[in-house]
Each structure stands twice: as C-alpha cells, then as structure tokens.
Amino acid sequence: MIHTDAHGHPLSGASAQAASLYDQALRQFQCYSGDPVATLQQAVADSPRFVMGHAMLAWLFLTASEAGPAGLAATTLKAAEGLSATPREQAHLRAATAWAEGRWRLAARGLEDISIAHPRDALALQVGHLLDFFTGDARMLRDRISRALPAWSAEQPGYHAILGMHAFGLEECGQYAQAEFVGHRALELDRRDGWAWHAVAHVMEMQDRVDEGIAWLHEDSEAWSKDSFFAVHNWWHLALYHLERDEIPEVLALFDGPIFGHKPATAMELVDASAMLWRLQLRGVDVGDRWRAVAEAWAPLARDGWYAFNDVHAAMAFVFAGRRDLLAEVREAQRRASSGAGDNALFTAEVGAPLLESLVALAEGDHRQAARGLRWVRPVAHRFGGSHAQRDLIDLSLIEAAIRSGDRGLAEGLVGERAATKPERASTAAMLRRALAASPVAQAA
Ligand SMILES: [Fe+2]
Numbered sequence: 189m190i191h192t193d194a195h196g197h198p199l200s201g202a203s204a205q206a207a208s209l210y211d212q213a214l215r216q217f218q219c220y221s222g223d224p225v226a227t228l229q230q231a232v233a234d235s236p237r238f239v240m241g242h243a244m245l246a247w248l249f250l251t252a253s254e255a256g257p258a259g260l261a262a263t264t265l266k267a268a269e270g271l272s273a274t275p276r277e278q279a280h281l282r283a284a285t286a287w288a289e290g291r292w293r294l295a296a297r298g299l300e301d302i303s304i305a306h307p308r309d310a311l312a313l314q315v316g317h318l319l320d321f322f323t324g325d326a327r328m329l330r331d332r333i334s335r336a337l338p339a340w341s342a343e344q345p346g347y348h349a350i351l352g353m354h355a356f357g358l359e360e361c362g363q364y365a366q367a368e369f370v371g372h373r374a375l376e377l378d379r380r381d382g383w384a385w386h387a388v389a390h391v392m393e394m395q396d397r398v399d400e401g402i403a404w405l406h407e408d409s410e411a412w413s414k415d416s417f418f419a420v421h422n423w424w425h426l427a428l429y430h431l432e433r434d435e436i437p438e439v440l441a442l443f444d445g446p447i448f449g450h451k452p453a454t455a456m457e458l459v460d461a462s463a464m465l466w467r468l469q470l471r472g473v474d475v476g477d478r479w480r481a482v483a484e485a486w487a488p489l490a491r492d493g494w495y496a497f498n499d500v501h502a503a504m505a506f507v508f509a510g511r512r513d514l515l516a517e518v519r520e521a522q523r524r525a526s527s528g529a530g531d532n533a534l535f536t537a538e539v540g541a542p543l544l545e546s547l548v549a550l551a552e553g554d555h556r557q558a559a560r561g562l563r564w565v566r567p568v569a570h571r572f573g574g575s576h577a578q579r580d581l582i583d584l585s586l587i588e589a590a591i592r593s594g595d596r597g598l599a600e601g602l603v604g605e606r607a608a609t610k611p612e613r614a615s616t617a618a619m620l621r622r623a624l625a626a627s628p629v630a631q632a633a
Contacts (some may be wrong), residue, residue: 192207192209194345195542197276200237201238201241201271202240203234203238203261205231209227209228209234210228210244212227215346216514217342218310219379221382221414222381222415227251229245236267240280242267242281243281243284246435247311247315249264249314250284250287250288252454252456253322253456253495258290258494259288268281271536276306276309277620278520280311283299287386290529290530292531293323294531296320296323299319300332301317301327304335307336309508310346310502313350314349317333322573323531324570324572324574329357330354330358333353334354334357337354341346348374348375348384351373351374351377352383352384352386355370358389364394364395367388375388377414379408380412381413382417382419383418384387384416385412386418386421386422386425389401389404389422389579393428393577394576396612401426401429402426402433406426420446420461423442423445424463428577431471436473437555443464443478447460448460448478458486458502461505461526462505463501465478465505466504466585471553481562483506483514484509486505486514489490490506490517491521492521493521493522496535497571497572497574498521499518499525499540499546500547502514503518506518507548519543525540535573536572538571538582539572542564542565546560546561548590549561549589555588558585558594562586566583587603587606587619594626595626596624599619599626600620603616603623
C-alpha cells in the first residue's frame, strides 16, 4: 500500500510510520523548530526505500549552505538512487542533486517546476523559497509562493508557512502593508511560525518602526524562540533595533546571550554574529575580544568556498581578529570558487571577492579604496543573496568609507539617499552631521 503525505502526494517506499514521521519533519521545518533531521533519519531507518525521506534529508542538509552538509546531501541522494519513485519524487532528487553539485539556480528552477505541477508540495515551496533567498531573487521570493496560493486554504495543514513565506517575499519586494497583513494572518494560524515573525520584523526594520519592532519581537518571544533553529536570526533583528536606538549595552547583551552565547558553529548563525559586530565597529563601539571568539568559530569554515555570502562574513571576523592566516585561506577559497563550475563562481566573482576586498580595505583604513570598491559592488550585491536588511551593511560601510576618506560630496549624496527612505532615524541624522564635516583623513587611520 502506498502511503501519502498530509497533502495527498504518494510517498514511495514509506511505511505508515515513516510517512507519519515525514509529516512531522515537515511540520518542524515549517516552524523551524525541533530536529527535523533526526525525525527523517528515523523515517529512513524505518523505511530505507523511502524516496522523499532521503530527498527531504538532502534538502535540509543543503539549506545549511555549507560544503560539509552539502557533501552529506550528496551521500543521502546516492542512497535514493535506483529506488522506485514517482515523477514528482524523481524531480526532487534531480533538483537536490543539482544543488549538491553547486547549481543553486538549477535547483531553484527544478523546484519551481515541481510547484507548478504540485502547488501543494510544501517542501518544494519552502526549499525553493530558501533558494530564492540564497540567490537574492526578491521577485521569486514572492511569486514562487503567490502562484501556489490558489491551491491553498486554511483547511490545508501548514498553510501558515505558505503565508509566512508570502509575507517575507512581499516584504523583500517592498509591499510592506500587504506583507504585514499576511504575516499576521500566518501567526493567527500558528504562533510558532518563526519565519512569519521574521517577515513582520523585516517590515518594521524597513519602515523605520524601531520601537514597534522591539515591542513586536518581545510580544511573544517564547513563540518564535523556544526550540527554534531560526531564533538566532530573530534575536539579531531585535539587536538591530536596539542598535538603531544606540542602546549598545542591550545590543551587546543580546550578542553575548542568544546570538553568540551558545557558541554557534553553523554559518547560518555565524553570519549574524559577524554582521552585528561589523555594525558595532562602524559605529566606533569597542567590542572587546568578541571578534576573536567569532573568528575562532568561523575558522573551520575558512576554506569552505561553498557560498560567497558566508565567506565574506567569515572574512569580516578574520580581519578584525587579526587572523591574516585565515583571511588568506578565505581568499584562496574564493579563488578556487571563482574558477569552479557551480553558481558560486558567479556569486564570488561578481560580489563575494570584490566585497571582501572592499571591506578589508575599510577595516585596514584604506577608505578611498573601500569606497571605490563598494560603489561597484553595491548595485549587484543582491546576486549573492541575503535580505535588504542584511545587505544594508554594504550601504553603511560605503557611507563610512566616504566619510572617513573625506569625500564630502559622495558622503552627502549617500546620506541623502538614506534620508529619503529612513528619514526618522537618529543614525541618519548623525551620519549627515558627520558627512557635512567630512574632510580628508590620513589613510592609515
Ligand atoms: Fe532577516
């Protein structure tokens, strides 16, 4: 007898127990909570010929965006080779194999085709959404979900996650009011949907609603943080609001607590640690020896060369921790990646490598060089992924480079640009004061 998932898709090779574990893993993934990998490992131990069990396990490894787990995904996919599978399942295996081989965009396209034929395949939608994030495709963050919505309703299990993703896609496309509405709707269906909390947090970040953002994430932090493997990033958003209010002790407490206190070892969490320290550094805050600890955590990933976005964040820690050895390893990994066959060659050549050099220049006091490089990178930076809020680090760094190099015209222009979208920000006013006072400074500051 063929068992099906909660949405009626046949699950080749699954026992009733394995099919039930699959639904459980999907529910965990949809809330970013619990341990879906362990749940699926149980499922494939029970049913070794369970195709979607292997496929989802591979997808979860791949979403870590690191070379090591991508290798685990490749091994997992091998275990599914030759198994009897439906066309939908075969398409999952092909798309996951593409990503394991470094072809991020082909994987995203393969999932798109699955979603066209099977719009209620929640796994295909969610992994596709994450790939849209990794590849910086704002339009598809929204539209991959938009086009599946007619097949969904509140009667379908997991509908909250579809709305949560739609909310984030709308936000990245600048449709803030609709994003907020849809994000709230998702949370009415399931309060634990960390991605939906995150989507609304992004709206508040982009709309300069700093006080509301703090209140929002404090409203029910247990709902989005308890047992969640996405919580660090939402804590990071909370710290971002506090940073805007110049509440440095709160920012550092969040950093030393839920952002970095548990000594994260995954790129996904270390990215937030680097990004927060970098922003503090731009504001001239003394971060003590925190860079050293973050650099040590990044060290095993210095040669990863799997995803340019991660490499740049690792390099930020290495440069401020004075780890020239590890910085050299990242540059070497970037050189290898740039000449490789996968999509990361493009992410690295277009964005990762020039951005790394510009940020290193800024950190080392070559402000003119930093400004020159950042101006080239900024317009194409979305191509290596991340959100608008994350890539704001590039804008902030460019403004700092312009001010510190004494290029008053550029600094004023950049701050003016920021004032048009973030007029209420205290930090914008502070930048404007500094831009107007900008005068050439010694390059080795
Ligand atoms: Fe975010």
